[in-house]
Amino acid sequence: MEPTTIRWGILATGSIAETFTKDLLVDPNTRNITTIKHTVVAAASSSGVSRAQEFLTRVSAPSSATAYGTYPDLARDLTVDIIYIATPHSHHYQNVKLCLEAGKNVLCEKAFTVNASQAKELVQLARAKNLFLMEALWTRYFPLSVYVRECIMTGRLGTIQRAVADNSLDLRPEESFGRDHRMVSPDLAGGVLLDMGIYSLTWIFQTLYTTQLPEERVSPRVASSVQKYAPTGVDETAIVLLTFPRDVERGGDMHGIATTSFRVANDIDGKGTSGPAIRIQGTKGEMQVWPPIFRPTRTRLILADGTVEDRTWTQPGPGRGSNWYNGYSLAGRNAEGEGYGMFWEADEAAMALVEGRKEGRYQGLDESVCIMQVMDEVRRQNDLVYPRDIEAVDGTSFNNGYI
Structure with a gap:
């Protein structure tokens, strides 16, 4: 039986997006995954089309992948099955909402949002639209x-x-x-x-x-x-x-x-x-x-x-002799042919789409909200306040910056 191909769009083109996408494009057979495979069909940079195209070239995406200069253009792309969001967490709420409202499944980098109110609204929206949504806490899937x-x-x-x-x-x-x-x-x-x-x-x-x-x-x-x-x-x-x-x-x-x-x-x-x-x-x-x-x-x-x-526990990948490298800024480059480990969460998201699941197996959406509530409480106890527009939901803000 042929594996199902999941078509990814990448929203933002910074270092974490590059690490994720390079891992994403590693053959799943290297980690004994045979039912799905991944491809990148589009990427978007808020800095313009040329920045998105440079990103696609750096990660060795298929030549047919489309570069976009705005996030709404990516969200409207009908060839995209799921969007990986790699912006700073200050912008996750707006970016995830944009994609969900466009009918796209979403894998969103951690932390899920800035506060629990934002997280709750995104969960409600995903469930109302019957879309897959998962916080990209990659470590849980190792x-x-x-x-x-x-x-x-x-x-x-x-x-x-x-x-x-x-x-x-x-x-x-x-x-x-x-x-x-x-x-x-x-x-x-x-x-x-x-x-x-x-x-x-x-x-x-x-x-x-x-x-x-x-x-x-x-x-x-x-x-x-x-x-x-x-x-x-x-x-x-x-x-x-x-x-x-x-x-x-x-x-x-x-x-x-x-x-x-x-x-x-x-x-x-x-x-x-x-x-x-x-x-x-x-x-x-x-x-x-x-x-x-x-x-x-x-x-x-x-x-x-x-x-x-x-x-x-070693991370799989293309292996020695492949002349393939991946890594992330603080940790530096890994050994030749060694994956970084972000493919495990991508595999989970892909298998969820194939199986019809709307959440991750190892961290459901309610748990993501619960963890956001814990961080809200830590901030409340210690008077940690962000600007009102960063805390906002639908253009509103919270008393003293808190939920």
Whole structure:
């Protein structure tokens, strides 16, 4: 049986879009996927047609792919099955809404939106139009992440008690970023929480929340502390304590600690000698995951019975001798022929379209909204406010900038 070809449009042409699209075009057979394949039929840049065409050339898209100079032109393209949105998260709400209203399925980069009100509206719109919508939290679709969740759900760790996850990079912001850089600009919903903290929260949620039965999942209580970046007022360090309610009969409450910073690093030498950045602890043992937590490749399972299982998880790709390279700015270029890992989420989106599903398997839309609500609460507790137009839904804004 021939694989089904999913035709992608790429909205925005920055570095994350380039990394995603290069991964997207790797033959799925290299990762034992035989039922679908991907192609790029169009890309759009708000900087003009020439920028979009340069992007298509850089990623080795088919010569037939169309370059557009506006996002509405891409959204109207009838040959596109699904659009990948790679703009800053400050603009996700507007961009996703544009595509959904044009009848397009959407895979949207993280963080899903700026606040939960925006996320809720997009979810309602997608469901009303019977369209696929998924937050592109690529890490959830790694085989490594599937393995970690399976160890929890099959009881290998016993009753889960707590999880700790840190995503911190010593980015030296005064030296690295101008005031208008997306990482520190309030006008682009900058700050560490939405950009990097989303990964720490993802690991807490996918181990303490997603692994429960749907009918047993309860939104967590939130306590937090934030250090602000003085030049612009966004957050540079955030610590979030989450309490997930659970019946006493099932082990009582679970606790998650999510930390993130661009002042310190959780992997000082880049070689893993700083130890694991994620620890999931249960009554029978713990699972450890080494940094970087957005693209981890190493786990260690330690059980009370003396079992120790170390595993290394390589990313597939075209392989050595292919003269093909991929990577992302901070991490640099990977080894020859090694994929970055963004194809796993693309495969999930494609298979959902083939199967008629409207959400991702490993993070549904309601969970994306729940995580946005947690980040809203962290911002509320620490007086983190973005400009009113960044917070807006349908041209309206929220009291004091909050939902």
